[in-house]
Amino acid sequence: MYGVDGPDGFRRFRNLFPIPAEGKRRLVKxxxxxxxxxxxxxxxxxxxxxLGSVLCSARGESVAVFTGGADGxxxxxxxxxxxxxxxxxxxxxxxxxxxxxxxGDIDLVMKRSTDHGLTWSALRMIHDGGGEGEITMGxxxxxxxxxxxxxxxVFCRNNSGVLHVxxxxxxxxxxxxxxxxxxxxxxxxxxxxxxPCHGIQLSSGKHKGRLVIPANHRQGxxxxxxxxxxxxV
Numbered sequence: 001m002y003g004v005d006g007p008d009g010f011r012r013f014r015n016l017f018p019i020p021a022e023g024k025r026r027l028v029k030x031x032x033x034x035x036x037x038x039x040x041x042x043x044x045x046x047x048x049x050x051l052g053s054v055l056c057s058a059r060g061e062s063v064a065v066f067t068g069g070a071d072g073x074x075x076x077x078x079x080x081x082x083x084x085x086x087x088x089x090x091x092x093x094x095x096x097x098x099x100x101x102x103x104g105d106i107d108l109v110m111k112r113s114t115d116h117g118l119t120w121s122a123l124r125m126i127h128d129g130g131g132e133g134e135i136t137m138g139x140x141x142x143x144x145x146x147x148x149x150x151x152x153x154v155f156c157r158n159n160s161g162v163l164h165v166x167x168x169x170x171x172x173x174x175x176x177x178x179x180x181x182x183x184x185x186x187x188x189x190x191x192x193x194x195x196p197c198h199g200i201q202l203s204s205g206k207h208k209g210r211l212v213i214p215a216n217h218r219q220g221x222x223x224x225x226x227x228x229x230x231x232x233v
Contacts, residue, residue, distance in 0.1 A: 063118065065111055066093045068100075071123045073107075075100040078196045082142040084170035085149035089113040092126065092153065094138035102136040105129060108155055112171050126153065126165065127177055143199030143211050154180075154213050156194045162215075189230075190220030 066076035073095040081091045090112055097105040108127040111120040129137040141154045151167045153174075162184050163177040185192055192215065199213040212233050219228045 063120070065091050065120055066095075066109075066123075071095070073097050073109075076109075078138050078140065080140045080142055080196065080198050082144060082151065082198050084144065084151060085146070086170050087114075087116070088170045089117055090142065090151065090171040091120070092140040092142060094136070094140075095123070105131055106137045108138050108140060110171065126174060127155070127163065129157070139194045139196045141195040141197065141199050141213050141215075143201060143213065145209075145211060146201055147209065152199075152211060154194050154199070156192060159191050159193055160185075162192065162194060184215070185217070188219055189217045191218040193217070 066079065068075040075096045076093045077096060077100065078094045079091060080093075081089060083089055090110060092108065092110050095107045095109040097107070106129045107125060108129070110124045110126050111122070112124075113120045126140075127137070136159060137155075137157045139156050142151060143154075144151045149168070149170070151171060153165050153167075154162060156162050160181075161179060162181045164180045165174045165177050167174050181192075194213065194215045197214060199211055202208055202210045202212060214231070214233050216229065216231045218230070
C-alpha cells in the first residue's frame with residue numbers, strides 16, 4: 001500500500017507514479033458534454049469513446065443510463081464505468097432511495113450494455129445497503145484483470161468498511177461481498193472512502209499486472225469526516 005498524508009496529499013500523490021511525458025495516454029476521448037453527471041442521473045454522450053469502445057451511436061445523441069426517479073430511487077450518484085474483456089460495458093452507481101443526500105437508504109447498482117452503449121439492461125442490485133446508513137454506501141471502483149478477464153469491484157460502507165466483489169463472466173454474475181477492511185485500513189484512520197473512479201492495471205515495469213485501487217482517508221474516529229486528510233492506493 002502506498003499513501004500520502006497531509007493537506008497537499010493529492011498534489012504529491014502523482015510523485016508515487018511518475019510517468020514520462022512520451023508515455024502518457026488518454027483512456028477517454030471526450031466530446032462536448034461528456035461525461036455529463038448530475039445528482040439526479042447519469043448520461044453518456046453519444047460520441048464519447050472509453051477504452052476503445054464506442055458508447056453510443058455516431059448520431060450525436062445521448063443515452064440516459066441512470067435516471068433520477070426511475071426504478072424506485074430518488075437519485076443516482078457517484079457513477080463508474082468499465083469495459084469487460086468481451087466489450088460489454090458495465091456502469092455502476094449509488095442508488096439513493098429517498099433523497100440525494102449522502103445519508104440514507106443507499107444501494108449499489110449496475111447496468112450492462114452489450115451493444116457499445118446503445119441500450120442498457122434493467123437495473124441490477126450489486127449490494128443492498130440495508131436501510132438507513134450511518135453515512136453512505138458505495139463509491140464503486142471497478143477494475144479488470146486483463147489476463148483472466150475477472151472484474152473486481154471495491155466499494156465502501158459507512159465510510160469505515162471496505163467490501164469486494166468480483167465477476168468472472170463480464171458482469172453476468174457476482175460473488176458475495178467480502179469484507180477486506182482489515183487488510184487495507186491502518187490503525188488511526190477514521191473516515192475512509194474508495195475512489196470514486198475506476199482502478200487500473202499496471203501494464204509495464206516491476207509490478208506489471210498489479211491492480212491499483214485509489215482511495216482516501218482521514219485520521220480520527222471510524223467514519224468521522226474530520227482530521228488530517230490523506231490518499232493511498
